[in-house]
Amino acid sequence: MEKDTRLKLIEAAAPLFAQKSFAAVSVRELAQAAGANIAAVSYHYGGKEGLYHAMLEYQFEPIAEALERIQTMSSLPPAERLGLYASLVAGVHHRRPYLLRLVHAELTSPTSGFEAVVKKYIPQIFRFIHQALEEGVAAGEFRPDLDIGLAVISLAGILNFYFVAKPMARQLLPASGLSDEKYVSQAFAIYLNGIRREKP
Amino acid sequence: MEKDTRLKLIEAAAPLFAQKSFAAVSVRELAQAAGANIAAVSYHYGGKEGLYHAMLEYQFEPIAEALERIQTMSSLPPAERLGLYASLVAGVHHRRPYLLRLVHAELTSPTSGFEAVVKKYIPQIFRFIHQALEEGVAAGEFRPDLDIGLAVISLAGILNFYFVAKPMARQLLPASGLSDEKYVSQAFAIYLNGIRREKP
DNA sequence: GTCTATATTGCGATAGAC
């Protein structure tokens, strides 16, 4: 019945680290949540930090997969490539409900995990969006005066912030009004509409 | 030469808590950064948590002021009221460079400061944007199919995320390309353009 | 591979002198 303590630790660690920050979670807490012994963390991952890094890598798995698939899609029109990113955000949050909060926590309060893990993936995503925007501007599809670097951040912000603000949003909106798919599709529509070159 | 230990503590606490999270900062560290004694934290604020709350309140000061000024402006056209929020975000970040990161940290990993401080201010800002959007839709200025609650989150996201992502952005963009004002003005333009009712 | 027991360090908070 001893499933896989390594995996159980990683899976128990994600919600704890995501909701309480790295420093606020104790090894005792992690072990207990995983149904494991305190010493198991050191044995399997060499300590709290090692478990944290391994958990982060696990969270990024779907992103890494998506990025590989996505490389082959540079022939798609720019707007569709941006749409691909939008559905990636929604899809990833479904498969890894804690990833976005973990990444945001690393952005606001970087730990060693930022250098070790997060920094590997973000630039790839950045470049993917950047390139799509560049081509869209060159093709006359998006506004020619667009600052592309800043526009990348805008897209990431409008899509991601919702998943971080969700707990707060639940208190501000009727429960019915919160659908991930609905949010992402409307936010992406606003953004795309906003960067489009106006019809003469 | 003993300025004001209370204030020195609050000002030293802001960057530490913002960059390392509440749990990761020690009282010893706080006192040292403020040039004060360890015991001063307990003496003036009753402990680390008390100092944290007081610091949060201090950070929200410009927001509280702005919200009062803003109440009198419900006669402005909706798009201008949204613009007011955009310049509020930019202005506040200039006066209180750590506020947005602190709020984001409270959103991703709430501490007692969330209930005690953050929760007082966010709903007021939410309502302000919500109302402007509502009126803009009613006036036929914004898209009639807009989900207003979700659109509030989109505006907050597109404007705020940049200030959280800045450290990462500095590594991805040429240093020259990072101007707060430029970001906020472009992001707001994208958003406003995106929610506008299309010309027939 | 998993456990208990423990070594060691650093924490937050305060008593009491000044």
Added chain:
DNA sequence: GTCTATCGCAATATAGAC
């Protein structure tokens, strides 16, 4: 109001039995 010294506790990590 500020200091030093210290208490009591919880933290991470590991040694060694099983």
